[in-house]
Amino acid sequence: MTQFVIHREIDARGSACPGPLMELIRALKAAEKGQVVAVISSDQGSKVDIPEWVAKAGHALLATEDAGGATRFVVQKAR
């Protein structure tokens, strides 16, 4: 697993789509520019939704990692 200084990590496993994406959006809204937020999702839709939103919003997807059957998205607030 890649090492980043994570400002906040959200375990959204078990939350159905679009729960994990909305959790990430809420966390990034509250974060400062440059801070890193991670969200763990077990929802398959997140694999499409989260990278797509991160790109549209102009943030940086630092890593997409396996997290014991779920996926951990590491995102840096870029603006």
Place this chain on the structure above:
Amino acid sequence: MHDVVIVGGGVGGTVTANLLAEELAPELAAGRVRLRLITDRPEHVYKPAFLYRAFGRTSPAAYRRPQRELLHPAVQLVVDPVRTVDVAQRRVTCASGQSYIYTYLVLAPGARVVPERTPGLVEAGEQFYTEEGSARLYRRLERFEKGTVVVSVIGVPHMCPVAPLEMAFMLDAFFRERGRRDQVEIVYTYPINRVHSNPAIAEWAAPQLVQRGIRVETFFNVERIDPEQKTIATLEGAELAFDLLIGIPEHAAPAFLEESGLTVDGWVPTDRHTLAVKGHDNAYALGDVTDLPVSKAGSVAHYQASTVAANIAAHVRGLPAAARYNGKTFCFIETGTERATYVEFDYDHPPQPVRASRWVHWAKLAYNQAYWLTARGVV
């Protein structure tokens, strides 16, 4: 003596109280059970009417009833806002200072809107999730001659998940009926990359919006609103101008639940099947206040009330609490001012909207009247 305290005078609390009064009639008559419903207002309000109020199609007399009239005579009604719930002491304390000890607790106080959490929304936005808001919106719509109306879903989750779509469809019909549609642009915005959180409803609704000439903006997360310039700025860096903003605000559980330490991330952690508050086997939650991935809709609270009432009745009789909620949800969807469709789904079966028709629209209007039988626990 078993003391059952139900907090909330909406559909969930009222139906639970009435079902328990019927089921536990022998125990109530023998003085072995006491049923109390605590609410913050003496009148019961049918909130789905607010959508119609925004278009001048209903009035307070149609959607208000005295709470006492809706309750079984065996249910004690307490009109006194709850201030704290102490689960360690099993005690509910109200604004008057009066406390009530419970054996079993039901939390059904609903959700509230918190538009103040979005900068500029209180100053610049209208909404139809409160009685005052819907009445004010109607006055604005009646005078609105031309310009851009934006229906923006700002907070998710929110009450009645299909209502923003219904608002967009009804706005289209409203302005067509008045011959002003060509002067009015309607824009619908949603936070994720489709028009509704439920994929099946989104797939059905997207072409309906296009067909009506309603512009759609997705991945649209409102960051702030400039009341002077009448613009919305999003987290995605977009800017959208409006003449009339109908914003679906962020929602939250009542403050007393958060202050009592009963919420996690804003909602009450609830077992998806038994509806017990997690970590508290003698407390149940239902309706808008739970953290469950189900619609914050009246039908959900109605169906959940059956589960909660059955489980509490079982506890009282020393039996296992075996009733389970399966995620059942039913929602009508108005597709204009003369047609409607509906969706029915549960945890395991996604919704399948049917073709909109006049019959379903009339069924919805009929249900708005029949609701009072639902609240009484009759249907």
